[in-house]
Amino acid sequence: MGRRFVRCPDCGGEFPDSDGPTHAYVGGSAGCWAAFGALGARELELGILGPDRLSVHAYMVQHPGEPGRRQAQSVGVHLMVLGAVLERGMPVAAAVAAMPAWLAGRPDVPWLAPPSEAYAATIETLPLTADRPALEAAVRLWAEAVWRGWSAHHATVRRWLDRGARG
Numbered sequence: 210m211g212r213r214f215v216r217c218p219d220c221g222g223e224f225p226d227s228d229g230p231t232h233a234y235v236g237g238s239a240g241c242w243a244a245f246g247a248l249g250a251r252e253l254e255l256g257i258l259g260p261d262r263l264s265v266h267a268y269m270v271q272h273p274g275e276p277g278r279r280q281a282q283s284v285g286v287h288l289m290v291l292g293a294v295l296e297r298g299m300p301v302a303a304a305v306a307a308m309p310a311w312l313a314g315r316p317d318v319p320w321l322a323p324p325s326e327a328y329a330a331t332i333e334t335l336p337l338t339a340d341r342p343a344l345e346a347a348v349r350l351w352a353e354a355v356w357r358g359w360s361a362h363h364a365t366v367r368r369w370l371d372r373g374a375r376g
């Protein structure tokens with residue numbers, strides 16, 4: 210018997226049905242959260258460690274969950290990382306190091322309405338068994354697809370980054 214597939218309400222990917230946990234405020238189905246766990250395990254195996262993981266930011270932005278203060282803050286700061294890395298060439302680890310300062314100056318990040326159009330890529334499309342360069346390239350394309358999906362808010366995020374850069 211095949212496993213039932215369930216569509217993730219946030220990213221739109223199809224994942225095997227799962228009774229596993231979901232995050233307290235990050236959106237997404239249990240199957241999608243399990244796929245994020247599997248990705249993390251594979252990245253660890255390949256030596257792609259915490260602060261260098263672009264995938265975390267693509268995932269968080271693609272799974273905004275329900276409108277709320279913590280959710281808005283999470284999406285906002287992870288969008289800043291995507292913008293800093295993809296548009297401004299900041300290394301992922303440098304953007305991650307800047308996150309606390311970005312958040313400190315911005316206690317109330319407004320809720321940004323998630324895109325209504327389907328994403329060109331989700332965590333489902335990643336080649337988990339591929340070698341490090343191929344997986345990193347796929348994660349980059351995924352992150353770019355997520356960033357593009359939020360283009361209605363690019364101007365806002367760039368403004369936050371400009372302010373963040375001035376401290």
Ligand SMILES: [Zn+2]
Pocket residue numbers: 217218219220221222237238241242272
């Ligand atoms: Zn998902």
